[in-house]
Structures are given as structure tokens and as C-alpha cells.
Amino acid sequence: MSQHRHPGAPGRAGAVPALPELPEATVARLPEYLRALHAIAETGHETVSSEGLANAAGVNSAKLRKDLSHLGSYGTRGVGYDVALLIEQIESVLGLTQCRSVALVGVGNLGHALAGYDGFASRGFRIAALLDADPSRVGEEINGLVVRHVDELARVAVEESISIGVIATPAPAAQAVADQLVAVGVTSILNFAPCVLSVPEGVDVRKVDLAIELQILSFHEHRKASLTALPGGLAATDTQEAIGT
Amino acid sequence: MSQHRHPGAPGRAGAVPALPELPEATVARLPEYLRALHAIAETGHETVSSEGLANAAGVNSAKLRKDLSHLGSYGTRGVGYDVALLIEQIESVLGLTQCRSVALVGVGNLGHALAGYDGFASRGFRIAALLDADPSRVGEEINGLVVRHVDELARVAVEESISIGVIATPAPAAQAVADQLVAVGVTSILNFAPCVLSVPEGVDVRKVDLAIELQILSFHEHRKASLTALPGGLAATDTQEAIGT
DNA sequence: TAGATTGTTAATCGATTAACAATC
């Protein structure tokens, strides 16, 4: 679900260097390709075929080639893709050439874990600030960062040039936090609270809801159980799904 | 990305009570509707219009009605949907009428948080077992559960009738854990490790990768920055996206 | 009956896929 509209280029016919249009589904897969490419680079391979990269990323090779073709032509027919070059290209498209600073609001159970998650640092992000509304949590040190009160958000956002806000508060607090983030100029939010956020146009919100993932699995589990109970027995079923597509 | 194929009904023409075919995109939204319905129920409303429910769930009403129409006709023209009835229906379709038991493998940073996450219990899931490969972690008590060694998985799976496995290990350990889960009969896996799992047909895997979510936001942030830098100025941009669709 | 709202239709859009010509 996304409601992106990107009019190629407003005004001034001819003068505007149109941004490369990327389908949302492609954007969502680029990070997976990037991860796979890093893994391949570590094994020492300098090139990789679309087939090889597709396998490592869990997609089919036609989709991979189609996706990469949106970035331009960085492969060599008969040979494959230069691993280092492709990493560069994807990182550049995703805007990962600069390290992005993240403010994490809500240092409860989940917030704690996120604050300590090393997968962020290793992939281009820096948790630059931890905030919480609970005064008893302010001052606590987590992973070398001191928790500050959420009211300091405006100051923190400027000091740390925050690029992305992560909400890990309970659901009832999430909308207010989102409003505060928007008010200080944050235009990208990752929301772990199980609720819908309303934000102005131009602000991107992505949502991760752990219970929803389990419920989707529950559906398939339920259906598989029904199928095996059927006289026909086991029908052919499924394999893998990924999220965020 | 999903590769589901569900041949309506194998064999025995006419005799098989075909399962209601649900589009994957619809399945992925049902849990969100369910959450919204619970919220509405708490405010005391007994019915809700497609418009009202759609707003609460962050989708448009046409999509909501289309989705619900796949479940059958549980609305009343001119009136709306009976909240309690619709909750029942969706829970039944998702297989949530029975509480499902979850085994969580890997009690590091993230695993700890997941073990303590109350959003699971309140939405039909019970963390029934915690496992880890690290002997120094075995025996630790988290949230009233004692961590057991992952080698005990087979026994635990039977004892607790595990329905879903959650992998929260480092990436290099994830495939082996998946293999073990599959070996003891688990057919639904939620994977938090940043890697692709290979599993046999009939096993469903969903993946949550926190860094990937940030990278997708980074892309949009990057593009917004480029747009504002353009002579044309601010182009109309986007609003909200959800994940797992 | 008049007003409201569903369930469904049909058009549109975007994503996937297989196949293959281009080309290293």
C-alpha cells in the first residue's frame, strides 16, 4: 500500500533533470539486493550474474534484471554485474552515501532492543538520540546514549540533524509523537506502534506491526490445516513471502 | 512477494468444499481491520460504515468493501457492518479462534524484546517457548519463561504444540534454526534475521528486516531532498505506506 | 418514501514473468 504520486517533473518543460522513476516494488527490493551483494562481495567474487544475485536475494532473475534495468545499465552481457559497482549504484539511489541519523522515541521493551540493534549501524544508520516521555526513564544510559525527554525533540533534531524518526511507544502515545516529529521537520517515520498515524502530505510513514505478521502466518497455517483435513489431502502449497512489498 | 498457488480444489469434482479464495493483499490487510474494529468496539459503537472503518484502518472505503466482500456479505446496506459480527468473521478466517503457540529462537537483544512484547498475547498468540543455542543463556528466566537449549526443540514443539516459529538469531545461525523448525514440523516462520531462508514447499516464511525499512525511508528522504533542490521547487509528494502488502 | 450505504462491476493501473534479440 502506498500512495505515491511523482509527477515526472513540474513546470519548466525541458529544463528539469527528471529523477529516475522507480516503481515502489523495486525500491522495496533494492535493500535486499544490497544485502545480498555485500554477502557476495565478502566471498571475494567480483562479478555476479542475475541468476546468482537473484538466488541470494530470494527472487527470480527476470524480476531482478527488470529491477536493475530501472537504475540504468550496469551489467555486461555475457558476464554479469560488477559487484562493487552495483553496490555503489544502489547505495547512491537509496541515499545511503551519507550516514543518516535516527531519533528513537520510546525506550520501553522494544525501544531498548532497537537502540542496541547493530544491524542499523552496519547498514548506514546511526541512532543519534533516544527520547521518552516518562521522566523516570530520562537520564538512563543505553548503549552509550543518554535518554532525553521527548520535549527536547526540537533541540535534538537540529543538533543531530535527524533524518528519520522511529516510534516505539505504546499505541496511545504514537500520534502525539508523530505530530511532534513532523513539527520539528522530520519527514520520514518508522512506526512500531500498532495504530494508524495521520501525517501531512510529504511525510512518509512505514509501519511494522509484529502481531500483524503473526496473524498473516496464522491465516496460512489455518488454511493449511483445513486443506490437509480435506478428503483430497495435501494440495500443493507455498513457499516464501517477504514483507514490505 | 508471494508465490502462493492455491488450486481451488484438487481431485473429486464437486465433492470438495472449496476454501474461500482470498487475495494475498486482502489477507495482509485483515489484521489491520481487526485492530481497528477492536478499537471501535471499545468506544461502544455497535455498527460501523465502510467509510468509518476504512478511516480507522488507513485505507479507502472502496478497498475495504472489496476486501470484505471476499469474506461474504456481513454488512447491511444503508446501515453498515455489525462490529462484533465482523470481528468474529475476520478472526475465524485468520484462524485466531484458537490461541496459537509460538516458539521464539534467539534471546539476544531483539529476542528479549519480543519475549516481553505484550502485543502478542493480546492478539491471539502465546509465546510458549524460548530457545537459544548459547549454553550460557539457557536457564535464564524471561517474563516467566525459562530459556531452553535449541536442541530441545523437538520435545518442546510437541509439548507446547507449537504453531509458529520466530527466528531472532544472528543471520549466520538463521538457516540452521529454520531447518530445525521445519524438521520438527513447524510450517510457519517469522524471520527477523537479515537473510533469505530456504525452506521446502508448504512452509510459509515472512520476513521482517528493520534495516530494510529504514533504507526504504532513506530512498524517499533522498528523493524529497533532491526535489526541493530542483528549480521547480517542492513537487507534490506522498503520504502513508504500510508494510507487508 | 427518501437517504444511506453496501456489494459488485468494469476500467485502470502497476507488477510479474517468460522469452528473446542484442551483445559481450
Added chain:
DNA sequence: TAGATTGTTAATCGATTAACAATC
């Protein structure tokens, strides 16, 4: 040249959306 593999085409599929007839 022969073999390999990309980049692109075109067909297919599934999801979204607006509009409205059905009906409470």
C-alpha cells in the same frame, strides 16, 4: 565464432479504484 548473459519487449496477472445498482 560459440556460449553466456544482459536489457527489453509484450503478454499476463493481480490489485486498486470509481461509480452505481441493489437494497436496507
